Amino acid sequence: MTINYKIWTVCMIQDGDKILLMDRQKDDFKGFIPPGGSVEFPESFMQCAIREVKEETGLTVRNLEFKGLNEYVNPTTNDRYMIFNYLTQDFEGELLENPPEGKLYWVPINEAQQLPMQKSFERRFPLFFEDGTFEIHVEWDHERDEEARVTINKT
Numbered sequence: 075m076t077i078n079y080k081i082w083t084v085c086m087i088q089d090g091d092k093i094l095l096m097d098r099q100k101d102d103f104k105g106f107i108p109p110g111g112s113v114e115f116p117e118s119f120m121q122c123a124i125r126e127v128k129e130e131t132g133l134t135v136r137n138l139e140f141k142g143l144n145e146y147v148n149p150t151t152n153d154r155y156m157i158f159n160y161l162t163q164d165f166e167g168e169l170l171e172n173p174p175e176g177k178l179y180w181v182p183i184n185e186a187q188q189l190p191m192q193k194s195f196e197r198r199f200p201l202f203f204e205d206g207t208f209e210i211h212v213e214w215d216h217e218r219d220e221e222a223r224v225t226i227n228k229t
Contacts, residue, residue, distance in 0.1 A: 078153045083123040084110030085160040086202050096176040106189040119158040132170040135162045142208030150216035161202050
């Protein structure tokens with residue numbers, strides 16, 4: 075059996091009690107999300123997160139902390155989509171004036187979940203600020219085109 079893998083990263087950037095989010099308004103993934111994108115072969119997941127932050131925000135990030143994995147599996151199509159999630163407080167640079175993926179905002183952490191977010195990001199948002207790591211496993215119901223089962227594990 076062939077399995078189709080697609081791998082992305084996101085990197086939450088924290089500055090005191092605020093985080094950097096972009097208001098992404100393109101294709102089917104609208105809402106406030108952290109910077110991130112597709113892993114390019116042969117780069118590592120962390121290299122991808124660093125590159126995507128630079129491309130989408132203009133910032134250079136260091137000392138990324140792995141927070142967890144969010145994955146979607148579709149048994150009908152043999153798809154496995156994996157998102158590696160990072161957090162950092164170590165960054166430098168100036169924000170882009172015209173970012174390519176959406177306008178950037180420094181948002182108070184305690185107000186962020188009041189913003190419109192993608193369902194998958196809203197689910198894992200609070201986990202970035204807890205000790206340990208997380209794994210979110212979502213099995214997709216292909217016929218209904220919706221989540222069938224969600225399992226969240228934390229260490």
